[in-house]
Amino acid sequence: MPAEPASLATPYRTHTCGELRTDGAGASARLAGWVHRRRDYGKLIFIDLRDRHGITQVVVDAADAPDAHDVASRVRSEFVIAVEGVVANRQPGTENPKLATGAVELQARDVAILNEAKTPPFYVNDPDAPIDESLRLRYRYLDIRREAMQRRLLLRSRLVQAIREVHHATGFVEVETPNLIKSTPEGARDFIVPSRLQPGTVYALPQSPQQLKQLLMVAGIDRYFQIARCFRDEDLRGDRQPEFTQLDLEMSFVDEPTVMAFIERMVIEVSRATVPERPIRQVPFPVFRFEEAMERFGSDKPDLRFAMELFDLAPAMTADDGRPESGFRVFDETLANGGRVKGITAPGMGGATRRQIDELTELSRRFGARGLVHLSVAEGELHGPIAKFLSVGTRTGIRELAGAGEGDLVLVVADTGERANDVLGRLRVELGARLELADPDELAYCWVHRFPMYQWDEEHRRWDATHNPFSGVVPEDEPLLTTVSGDLDDRSPRDPAGRARAMQYDIVLNGWELGGGSVRIWRHDLLARSFNLQGYTLEQMRERFGAMLEAFEYGAPPHGGIALGVDRWAALLSYQTNIREVMAFPKTQSGSDLMLEAPSAPDEEQFAELGLRFVGVPEKR
RNA sequence: GGACCCGUGGUGUAGCGGCCCAACAUGCCAGCCUGUCACGCUGGAGAUCGCCGGUUCGAAUCCGGUCGGGUCCGCCA
Numbered sequence: 202m203p204a205e206p207a208s209l210a211t212p213y214r215t216h217t218c219g220e221l222r223t224d225g226a227g228a229s230a231r232l233a234g235w236v237h238r239r240r241d242y243g244k245l246i247f248i249d250l251r252d253r254h255g256i257t258q259v260v261v262d263a264a265d266a267p268d269a270h271d272v273a274s275r276v277r278s279e280f281v282i283a284v285e286g287v288v289a290n291r292q293p294g295t296e297n298p299k300l301a302t303g304a305v306e307l308q309a310r311d312v313a314i315l316n317e318a319k320t321p322p323f324y325v326n327d328p329d330a331p332i333d334e335s336l337r338l339r340y341r342y343l344d345i346r347r348e349a350m351q352r353r354l355l356l357r358s359r360l361v362q363a364i365r366e367v368h369h370a371t372g373f374v375e376v377e378t379p380n381l382i383k384s385t386p387e388g389a390r391d392f393i394v395p396s397r398l399q400p401g402t403v404y405a406l407p408q409s410p411q412q413l414k415q416l417l418m419v420a421g422i423d424r425y426f427q428i429a430r431c432f433r434d435e436d437l438r439g440d441r442q443p444e445f446t447q448l449d450l451e452m453s454f455v456d457e458p459t460v461m462a463f464i465e466r467m468v469i470e471v472s473r474a475t476v477p478e479r480p481i482r483q484v485p486f487p488v489f490r491f492e493e494a495m496e497r498f499g500s501d502k503p504d505l506r507f508a509m510e511l512f513d514l515a516p517a518m519t520a521d522d523g524r525p526e527s528g529f530r531v532f533d534e535t536l537a538n539g540g541r542v543k544g545i546t547a548p549g550m551g552g553a554t555r556r557q558i559d560e561l562t563e564l565s566r567r568f569g570a571r572g573l574v575h576l577s578v579a580e581g582e583l584h585g586p587i588a589k590f591l592s593v594g595t596r597t598g599i600r601e602l603a604g605a606g607e608g609d610l611v612l613v614v615a616d617t618g619e620r621a622n623d624v625l626g627r628l629r630v631e632l633g634a635r636l637e638l639a640d641p642d643e644l645a646y647c648w649v650h651r652f653p654m655y656q657w658d659e660e661h662r663r664w665d666a667t668h669n670p671f672s673g674v675v676p677e678d679e680p681l682l683t684t685v686s687g688d689l690d691d692r693s694p695r696d697p698a699g700r701a702r703a704m705q706y707d708i709v710l711n712g713w714e715l716g717g718g719s720v721r722i723w724r725h726d727l728l729a730r731s732f733n734l735q736g737y738t739l740e741q742m743r744e745r746f747g748a749m750l751e752a753f754e755y756g757a758p759p760h761g762g763i764a765l766g767v768d769r770w771a772a773l774l775s776y777q778t779n780i781r782e783v784m785a786f787p788k789t790q791s792g793s794d795l796m797l798e799a800p801s802a803p804d805e806e807q808f809a810e811l812g813l814r815f816v817g818v819p820e821k822r
Numbered sequence: 823g824g825a826c827c828c829g830u831g832g833u834g835u836a837g838c839g840g841c842c843c844a845a846c847a848u849g850c851c852a853g854c855c856u857g858u859c860a861c862g863c864u865g866g867a868g869a870u871c872g873c874c875g876g877u878u879c880g881a882a883u884c885c886g887g888u889c890g891g892g893u894c895c896g897c898c899a
Contacts, residue, residue, distance in 0.1 A: 238859075245856040258859070278849090295857055303859090320850060323833055327860075330848090331834060335891045389898055409899090435898040436823095567825090567895070668899065707899085717899060764899085790892065 209254070213283055213315075219255020223304045225288045230307060232257055233283040233315065235346065236276055237326050246273045250284060250307075251326075253351050258297070258306040259284050269312040279318035279325060279346075285311040334781075338795040341786055353783050356475065357771040361428055363474035364448055364767075367467050373424040373450065378413040380430065384745070385412055390434035392443070400812040406432035409764055412749050414451040415671065415721060418760040419752045423453035428767065437790045439779040440713070440769055448716070448770075451762030457704050457720050460761045461488075461648060464708065464718070468765075472644055476774050482506065482645040486708075490651040495619075499626020501652070504712025505645040507638035511625045514542040514613060517598020529590040531572070535615040542615045545625045546603045547632050550610035551577035564631060565614065570624040574613040578605045630712060639711070641776065646715075650706035651675065654682075655734065657694040663736025664698050670735060672703040672719035673761070674727070682730050689733040698734050708765065710773055718763025725753040 209217050213233040221230060237251035244263040249256050263270040269284075276282060286309040297303035321343050324330040328348045337344040344350055368375070384391045384405035391405035407413075409431045417425045429449045437443065452460055465486055472481060482505065494501050497510045515536060518527035525536035532542050550557075558575055565573040576585040576599065583596045591599070603611045612628060614621045633639055654674055655664035666672065674682055681701040684692050692698075704720040722728045728750065732742050742750060768780035781787040788794050808814060 238861095240858050240861050241855085242858070242861080243855045245858085247858055247861085249859070256859095260857080262856075264856080292857070295859085297859055299859080320832065324849075327848090333829090333833090333891075336833085338891090433898065436896085438898085439893075441898070569895095714899070766899085789890085791890085793890090795891090 217254035218250050218252040218257045219301055221257055221288050221302050221305050221307065223290050226290045226305060228288050229285070230288050231283065231285045232259070232307060233281070235318075235325075236278055236280045236282060238278070239273075239276060241274065244270075246270060248273060248276065248282075248284075248312075250282070255301050257302045258291075258300070259286070259309050259312075260306050261309045261312060265308070266310050266312075269309045272312040272314060273309070276312070276314065277318070277320070279321055280314055281316040281318065283313045283315055284309050335789065335795055338781075338787070338789065341796050345785060350782075353771070353775045353777070354785060356775050357767075357783050360471065360475045360771050360774065361767065363471040364426075364428065364467075366474075367470050368424075368426045368450070371424070371463070371467070373426045374422050376417060376422060376425050376427060378407070378410040378427065378429065380406055380432075382407050382413070385409075392432045392434050395811045395813060397811055408433050409447060410449050411669065411671065411764075412746070414449060414762060415757075415760065416749065416752055418451055418453050418723075419755065419757045421453075421758075423758070424450075425452075425762075426450040437788070437792060439781070440772070442768070442780060442784065442787055443792055445780070446767040448765040448767050449762070450764075451760055453758040453760045455720065455759065455761050457650070457706065457761065460718065460720065460763065461650075461706055464763055465646075465648075468646060468708065472646075472774070476644075479642050479644050479774070482643045483647075486646045486648055488648040488650065491649055491653065491702075492651070494649045495622045495626070499622040499624070499629060500712070501649050501707065502709045502712055502714045503626075503647065503649075504630060504633060504639060505647050505709075506640055506643050506711060507633050509545060509547075509629055509633060509638065511543050511545050511622065511629070512602050512604075514544055514599060514602055517595050517602055518542060526592065527590075527595045528592040529574075529587050529595075531574075532613075532615050540616055541618040541621045542613060543618075543621045543625055544599070544603055544611050544613040545629055545632070546605045547610040547612065547636065549608055550632075550636070551579060551608040553577070553610055561612065561628065561631075565624050565628060568624045568627045569620055570614050570616060572615075573624075573628075574615070576605075576611040576613065578607055578609050578611070581607070583611075643711075644773075645711050647709050648706055649709060650704075651702045652705045652707075653699070654678070654701040654703040654705075654731075655698055657699060658736075659694070661736055662692055664692060664696070664734045666703075666731075666735055668703065668705045668717055669719055670732070671721045671728070672705045673722045674731075675702045675704055678702050679727070682727065682734065684734070689730065692734065692736070696734075704761070706763070708763070710770070713769055713773060713778075714766075715770055715773075716763050716765030718761065720759070720761030723753070723757045723759050725750070725757070728753060 215231045218232055218234045232250055234250045234252035237249040237256055240247040246261040248259040248261065250259050261270045261273040284307060286307045288305055289308050291304060291306050322340055323332045323336055325343055325346050345354065381394060381404040385408060389408050391408065394404040394406065396402045396404060410427060410429050414425055427449045429447050430444055431447050432444050434443060452463065469481060469484060487505065491501055494503055499511050518525050518532055518536060520526040525533040527533055535542055562573045574587055576583045576588055578600065583599060599611060605611050614624050652667050654667065654672065656667050658665045678701040681697040683698060684696040705717065706719065707717040708715045722731055768783055771783040772778065772780045775783055777783060786794065786796065
């Protein structure tokens with residue numbers, strides 16, 4: 202990363218507050234910044250002067266500079282002041298090793314108050330003080346003055362800079378795409394912007410530049426990227442905001458391994474440039490098929506910083522003739538009905554209290570399990586409420602399959618395969634956190650790919666794209682893009698299409714989905730077939746993807762790409778799990794901007810001009 | 823759409839039927855102090871306990887509603 206510009210001097214300052222060192226001793230200097238703290242000894246006043254570059258101690262001595270001392274005694278926290286003086290080495294024994302500038306101080310000759318400040322509503326100068334988040338959001342400009350926010354926004358700036366550098370160095374073209382576009386079918390609700398020039402019509406804000414970047418591929422921009430703002434009108438979470446930032450990229454003439462290889466190299470370079478001190482757990486990144494990830498980790502975004510894999514207990518419960526014979530009816534019936542009995546081992550949790558077990562059981566219920574069986578290993582035997590029902594063979598088998606040793610706790614879920622994996626996967630995350638199994642510094646990237654192409658939507662009797670409606674199909678599965686009857690409008694859950702796998706890949710970091718992409722359907726005929734399976738009629742296809750379908754008739758190159766969540770990436774690189782911590786001005790869970798007080802009631806004139814009026818709104822604020 | 827948690831001087835917390843016209847820390851204001859760096863010492867101001875209603879002889883405290891914030895499920899890539 203290049204160093205900061207050599208000089209940030211301005212008419213108000215010769216140096217920043219993080220710059221002065223002993224080699225400058227004896228020289229005059231002028232600093233400007235905010236009053237971080239003031240220590241008043243009557244005839245002697247210390248002021249810690251702060252800007253985003255650091256803190257420098259200013260000394261104002263009434264004997265040397267009576268006028269400056271007079272001004273300094275009126276100064277308060279967060280006042281903006283300028284100080285002119287002499288850089289001096291501190292007296293031996295009074296250096297402050299906590300400050301980068303701690304060996305020197307500025308002996309003031311002149312102090313000027315540039316602007317006074319009200320007493321702030323919370324501590325700007327205490328990095329550890331807990332503050333209610335709504336207060337921080339309301340006074341975000343003060344919150345951002347605080348060290349932690351400065352650090353995170355700086356990291357984010359470095360991240361975006363590194364992203365741009367890698368792409369520019371690799372032949373990518375940065376292209377901006379419009380924010381006023383047409384609704385695209387990506388599952389989420391659109392934000393709508395009414396048109397004044399064409400009353401009665403609306404634009405949609407992009408959920409992502411998906412279609413536009415594919416059109417850029419048709420346009421011959423063979424490597425495109427953009428740091429793009431995206432909008433989705435869905436309920437918020439710690440990792441979801443209504444507007445967020447994606448690194449969006451697309452490449453032409455590529456197959457799946459080629460795009461993944463580029464992205465992987467880019468991600469590694471960007472990570473190393475942004476947080477060189479954090480180790481990347483494994484390079485090249487591990488690659489899991491979707492099925493495998495679900496089977497082993499119960500998640501399509503596994504946290505690989507710790508193992509604790511799921512295991513299948515059926516082998517310990519099956520007789521030679523294939524019939525289940527664990528001795529515990531719930532297990533046997535589940536297996537007999539085609540379900541799965543799977544488990545996870547929590548190392549060292551064998552001594553868990555009743556209360557802890559109850560909590561885990563309650564969690565499992567919330568995750569959708571009917572129950573949770575727990576077995577602890579003590580003195581070489583399995584213990585637990587249902588241990589007595591289990592046959593000797595099953596008990597031995599469980600211990601082996603679970604890899605459970607003395608003092609471990611084995612948690613078992615019997616359910617459909619899908620649900621058992623899901624519940625255990627969530628338990629794995631929960632246990633990993635409770636047992637602090639993950640190294641917080643480590644960056645564990647991995648790939649998950651080969652997702653099923655479609656999911657059956659019983660209500661609409663159609664095949665929904667699991668990820669992106671433009672994802673391509675794995676070449677050998679191409680013949681599966683059809684229905685039982687061969688008529689694409691006569692769809693059923695038994696269609697071959699249900700078995701088709703997509704050339705879709707997600708990149709995962711520490712248990713979070715960082716991004717997802719695919720090699721696209723670039724052939725016109727396949728695209729039409731896929732849309733058809735997704736239940737779009739010809740008219741709907743023309744209405745919604747007219748430009749794209751048409752463009753694909755003019756020579757679309759094979760292409761693929763990805764979109765990465767920049768907010769999530771910046772958050773994880775900053776040890777945060779809440780993207781609000783890396784956004785300058787985020788919104789609350791109910792979508793409010795507490796600082797600007799948005800959203801707000803519309804201006805009647807604006808509404809009239811657009812031919813709009815609220816109907817059936819409960820009550821205006 | 824649903825479940826749960828939180829709301830008390832500027833800030834962070836304590837108090838959870840009467841001991842509370844509310845306690846502690848910090849901040850704020852005033853005074854003193856020439857080597858501090860979370861300076862120290864002395865004194866002072868500052869809260870109708872988010873809001874509305876109910877229960878009760880009595881409510882910060884219990885109940886209902888409402889508003890705001892958060893976590894999670896649904897939703898969302």
